[in-house]
Amino acid sequence: MLVLSRKKGETLAIGENISIEILGVEGDRVRIGIEAPREVRIFRKELLDETIHMNKAAATHIPVLDFQKELESGGE
Amino acid sequence: MVIETDRFGEIDLADKKVIEFPGGLPGFEELNQFIILEVTESKPLYWLQSIQDAYIALPVVIPFEFMDDYFIEIRDAELEELEIENNGDLLVLNVVTVPEEVHSMTANLAAPIIINTRTGVGRQIIIDARELPIRYPIFELIIKKLKGGEADAGSVAEEG
Numbered sequence: 001m002l003v004l005s006r007k008k009g010e011t012l013a014i015g016e017n018i019s020i021e022i023l024g025v026e027g028d029r030v031r032i033g034i035e036a037p038r039e040v041r042i043f044r045k046e047l048l049d050e051t052i053h054m055n056k057a058a059a060t061h062i063p064v065l066d067f068q069k070e071l072e073s074g075g076e
Numbered sequence: 077m078v079i080e081t082d083r084f085g086e087i088d089l090a091d092k093k094v095i096e097f098p099g100g101l102p103g104f105e106e107l108n109q110f111i112i113l114e115v116t117e118s119k120p121l122y123w124l125q126s127i128q129d130a131y132i133a134l135p136v137v138i139p140f141e142f143m144d145d146y147f148i149e150i151r152d153a154e155l156e157e158l159e160i161e162n163n164g165d166l167l168v169l170n171v172v173t174v175p176e177e178v179h180s181m182t183a184n185l186a187a188p189i190i191i192n193t194r195t196g197v198g199r200q201i202i203i204d205a206r207e208l209p210i211r212y213p214i215f216e217l218i219i220k221k222l223k224g225g226e227a228d229a230g231s232v233a234e235e236g
Contacts (some may be wrong), residue, residue, distance in 0.1 A: 047202050054211075
């Protein structure tokens with residue numbers, strides 16, 4: 001992992017098409033501006049981590065079930 | 077070829093379209109072949125069953141069946157990657173998490189699985205948007221849909 005420090009207003013480039021600017025720092029919160037091509041998806045990493053967790057939970061924790069019955073009785 | 081599955085017993089792949097996930101699914105990177113199963117008792121949920129691991133089957137919903145205002149933006153690069161030429165070939169699924177308390181079941185709207193039904197290639201993408209919660213309660217919507225279907229059938233019968 002590359003570790004470096006930047007000041008407010010400074011920018012980092014990742015390759016030629018992506019740049020990340022430090023817009024401001026308030027306490028433990030950093031505001032970041034990102035410019036990237038539209039085909040690059042930018043998302044908070046925890047969404048991927050949670051999706052991994054949820055996929056695993058969804059796939060492995062469910063027995064054979066009768067949702068139809070469950071839903072009908074549960075809805076009344 | 078017939079495969080053995082943990083939940084659904086033997087399944088003949090001759091009747092099924094195998095969906096290839098070149099990169100697997102998040103959490104199951106090594107599993108890249110799934111089939112979509114429709115099981116009568118668990119409707120309107122579908123199941124994404126791995127054909128490589130008998131124990132792995134993810135319950136999924138088709139969001140457009142429940143939400144009138146479900147909206148996702150799929151990037152050109154993603155459409156190209158899946159070689160989607162006709163929008164009608166695009167299938168969107170959301171993975172459902174069912175806790176012990178079934179009423180609390182949620183769908184992961186932030187990570188739709190997009191599939192080209194013509195070529196049988198798919199991918200799960202992550203979309204970071206306020207209107208796409210990662211845990212979206214879906215139980216009530218399913219009930220509403222089930223009840224709605226019954227009510228419609230009844231009213232038609234009365235009119236007749």
